[in-house]
Amino acid sequence: MILSLYVKNFVLIDELTLDFQNGFSAFSGETGAGKSLFIDAISILCGAKVSPSFIQKGAQKAVLEMCVEVHKKHPSLQKLAEAEIEVEDHSFIISKTFTQEGKSTTKVNSRNVTAAFLRDLMSDVIDIHSQHDSQYLLNPKSHLGLLDNFVQDDDLTSSVRTAYKDYKQKQQELDTLLEKEFNQEDLDFFMFQLDEINALDASENEIEELENYQKDMMAFERVSKALNEAMQAIDTSSYENIYEATKALDELEQEALVKIKEEMLNAYYLIDEQKDALHAYANSLEYDEEKLNQVQERLFQIQKIVRKHGHTFKDVLLKKEELVSKIELFSDRDAAIALKQQEIEQLYKEFYKHASKLSEKRKQRAKELEKEIQVQLEDLYLPNAKFEITFTNQDSVHGIDGVEFYISMNKGESLRPLTKVISGGELSRLMLGLKVIFTKLQHIETIIFDEIDTGVSGKVAYAIGQKMKELAKVTQVFSITHLAPVAAHADAHYLVRKEEVNDHTSTSIVSLSYDERIRELAMISTNSLSDKALDAAKELLDSCEESHG
Template sequence: MLQELSIQDFAIISKLSLSFQTGMTVLTGETGAGKSIIIDAMSLLTGSRGGVDYIRAGANKAILEGQFDFPENKEPLLEVLEELGIECEEGVILIQRDLTSAGKNICRVNGRLVNLAGLRSIGEHLVDIHGQHEHQELMDEDKHLGLLDEFGGKKLAELKEHYALAYQKYTEKLNLYKKRRKSEKEFAQRVDMLTFQVSEIEEAELVRGEEEQLEEEVKLLSNYQSILTALAASYEALSSEEDSTLSRIHSAMDNMEKIEEYSDSFAQISETLTNSYYILQDVASELSQQLDFQEFDEERLNEVEERLDTIYQLKRKYGEDIDTILDYYEEISEELAQMSTSTGTLEELELEAKQLRKNAWAKGLLLREERIAQAKLLEKEILKELKELYMEKAQFEVRFTENEKLRLSPEGIEQVEFYITSNPGEPLKPLVKVASGGEMSRIMLALKTIFTRSKGKTSIVFDEVDTGVSGRVAQAIADKIYQIAQSSQVLCITHLPQVAAKSDAHYFIEKEVKNGRTETNVRILDSEERVQEIARMLSGEKITELALEHARELLE
């Protein structure tokens, strides 16, 4: 459930904070007041795409924040949060999204940065926004199968997963067969080339980071004489038997120790000389050890240069550095392994593909059988809901196309299309061709009612789903939305007074000009203000006493 929503510098909203409760909340106001902007903000908070156009003119960024609690069926959401490494305390999810003028999107969930895909995977379990785009989904027959699958239960989902795996195995084998059939010569050449490349890289026994170490070693060996001379000269300057730097500093240290008790400054100088003496003594010792270690190994220099030459040769062929070469090695090794396990004859590959196709088809038949069973249930549920929405004479069917060519597809072995008629005696026709706007609204609302019972979303947003209806149908839609609100939090943008009167809470959205700029404001209406707003929705700008009386009747 959405508890709090905060919006800053978003479109024509300067700053806005809203609190929401359970039940049914409506948002009303004049056209263009900014109702849809609030829905846009919720949509962005749950993972939809957004750009700089949303940022209020003159602002550097827009900031959206939402506080949600967990849905009843919280296990799927917890799995997503765990995968993203997000911790939740007290069952609360805090989402913040910043849109910057530089085009960056910064998304945080409980303080942790997530990408847009991660935010979307969380948002799918929190909010279901139902607007005009879903009418378009109903108007596309290719989407009907997905709607049926959404209605289907756990068994259908499992069968669909089994089919998808079988179909994937079949298509992979089929593609390999086609590739082999197209050119066995090319296939053999590819195997030979990959075998050579894998062998060449394996023989080199590359180690990540070794190139830098070898280059450092070459630098030392190539400059042996210069290094030896510098080390010897440095050691001589510090530790020569005659007049060395160390002996001079030691003398100064002894002299200062004699007078350090007379002044803090003398004591500080004495301490500094003492520290310097022992530090330089350690340096002289380290120089002596380095001189002992120095040894010119021409054979080792040749070995390192040959090794580096091998690495450079491989870089010219396979990548700009050792990491890239090894990544490429892993890639071609996997490809070669797949090709090597399929080195059978073309006839054997064809037989394997046929067997996998047979298996996929069998899985597809099981999936089809379950879909048909679920379709019958969906038909009954849809008709029941439509009856309550004054389409009691309607007939609704989920029709499966006959697949005469036995064609497999990623979704199954059939296509599905919704058919309907709202007039008795008329034949059923495709929904996309015969449904009016008002009928489409009611059908979509019926589907949403059914899906809500099975999916248990925490918040449902209806964005002007009552378009194209009036009278008793409008009242039926209001009743249906209120019914949904008994099991889920519902936020509803509406132009219908019947819907507004049915709500548990009523927000009014209006525009006003402050300091020469347009801003959107939102306020919750009290009892008398609700009467005034519903009367305005009934009669327009001029509110009559009759409209006020009608508004009170609706609220009662």
């Protein structure tokens, strides 16, 4: 959720700080007051493009900042961790500064990030929905994922994904096998490379031992000098006097002195033991130039083969496996092809077993989802709308199903893909109903509706307000609205207003009190502050608050 928003020198906004709570917040104001600026600022902080035209006239730069909080398992936190951006209490701060010269900086928790990273980071955090938007719900590629979120069987979908990848990997191996036919020259070259690796007869343990020995010998002079200095210091010291001091305390029985004596004795014996250990280590050191030369020559030969086949010794081992496989293939290509085909058949059976189980579960849950969406549509006064989830056969990493949402908005009308629904008002209500269900499955923390209630009124407007209030139980909701029945359902109401002072025009956004809300609702409804209009506005606000407890 958005905890706070700071805007400075942004178009008509001089400087603005807003703090938000969870729940449903409505934003209203006269046409041209600058409500779209609020959306623009948040969009830019989600990675939208920016230009100097957004900078207030007379200013050199604009500054935008937003503090966002997500739940502890939100995918954005994993993205931040992978980028090594530290986060405290599941919240982070996004800032954007841009100048008249076209320069801009984007930061997350004071770390510079790219616009592409920011867009990816915020894709699951904030969803901005206008009347004609075409985001994830209108994208057929998202429909299968949405259904799987509703199915909620991660283990089964993971099993399908793994089985499909194993099957495709083996299929690619067969395709490569069928495309290649080796000649005698190829075989001779493969044998030469394999003999070269086998002749090396190296192992990772041997390499580690050789490198450690070389490291010790290269540091011999420095280590030897330090050891001699340390031994001279301790040999010429008078630490033996510590022992004599303890003897002087032998006859004393005070508890504190007995403890001091014991600690002094421990210190003496420890120093004496470490002195012997230091001498023993120094005596064990031996600089063998001949052996060092042999070690370096052996490492050179190993590194020569490593560079030839990759970057690490593991690459050499992988190359060896590849060469053995190619040589075996040359010896009996037909048998190798037959074996691959058998393996592919078995792997596909395994994939199809898991995918069929998932498909059956999807189709069962799809019926439940259709019923839930139908309820939402009826609540939003779309009684003739019919929603259906269609399935097609399509093998992929996601299983054997292709999924797309279909809808008809009127009686007798054929079902069509969701993307073909073009009526603005009906589409807005349809999308609102869908988002009540899917937002909680998509990890969305804040959803912003930008005047999606345009073209509706009366009971439909009231129903839209109710639905937004319902959605606010699972996510933070912002709504830019011109309708009193929508704004009256909100937990908080903000007024966007434009002021002109001394030839300077500025936009401000203020939170309204209870009495101020009544006045604003009256103006929205009737453009009047008569007693009748105020009484009607109060009755609307009170009834909405009572209906939500």
